[in-house]
Amino acid sequence: MNELVLYQVADRIATITINRPEKRNALNPQLIAALTEAFIQASEDDLVKVIILKANGDAFSAGADLEYLQQLQHNTFEENVADTNNLKKLFTTIYYLPKIVIAQVEGHAIAGGCGLATVCDIIFATPESNFGYTEVKIGFVPAIVSCFLMRKVNETIAKEILLTGKTFKAEQALQYKLINFVTSSAEIHLKVQEFALSLCKESSGNSLMITKQLITQTTNPSFEKSLETAVQINARVRESDDFKKGIAAFLNKEKINW
Template identity: 70%
Template structure:
């Protein structure tokens, strides 16, 4: 029997949502994106849930887009690319606008869309071995949707360094950049993250958490939805470019590409 791609459990008012595709390094594909959005929406509406922890099984938090999915993208129409980009936008906005606090527990590399998935959460606990990065430009792609959130978490200088180089960086650098909150040893991260969540459950008002999160979102990101709509369009347009097709082909064939 095949295990579900996303696991869901609730204990002590904490919902744990787990990416469960370790054999594919928890790479994102339409099914996984849809299931994650569904489980997050379920937890957001559940009266027995106060805090949400997002984590992943295996050695990688998420490696970004799935290889088979990247192959499919080469054959999508513009309208299909818009619809697909909207699905990713909906996942990230479900996290960002969720009325409950979401904590990412990152125990492995978080790359491209996987990096965006982690950094859009309210708090991020990371093991020191984890690497982060938005590698899209190296494939002829654009980190359009994730950039809308990244630009509001760090400075323009750092955002340009991260997005325009496409280089990977350590958890310590992610902490210095303001992208994550805590770096915790692997043997301690599960307990540390859970104790943090329990402390929020036991010492804060659920309504106050919700309203404060909404206040921060509305005051710091008044134009977020408009930016995301533009990002979706840019995503779809770039997927039709020759550079994107060349970059994806070289990536799938494991060929070094000299731009």
């Protein structure tokens, strides 16, 4: 397994740990591929019944990596479609995975990092954790992640979150019903482990799998079409002047005058 992602199994629980703390666990193509591989491995591991996703360092994931954002400015449309499909593959792998995925969020979960948490089945977070889809602030759009957010919160809240690009604390995320539990940093590891173990000991693995399938595959038959549309939108926006202006200002730490 790539050192960007750590994989461990104990008591029928697979723990997948994002291990890029020096970059605040920012997403880049290598990390996205490593995470996808780890989830597929957990899916196929007969010793695994429940999966925990967590991160080393003081952030769950700060969103897209700066070098990665810089590269996007030079991509062709076809390269952007392929790149967006890789992110879609990671999110849909987690979302449709036949095993329950629990996110343990400690620190910032921003933009793509917030999306990564959102696609998990159950989300625990510490009170200090910040959430937010900040894409509009840098001329980008929350294309792929919006498809999953709309399945968790109502349209009014989704518009507030996505159009303002604001960040918000875990308690607010709980009120939005974006996450399930808020627990202290001293207790979150124990609480997540207890929750995962209770699923392992008290629920049929087959029933968990089929119940998750019922929820993910029957409530919105047009979901896959929405994701395909989001991929195309994401690639087109990367060619826009606003995207190039926003990314350049962000990378140079300049105030953007929209």
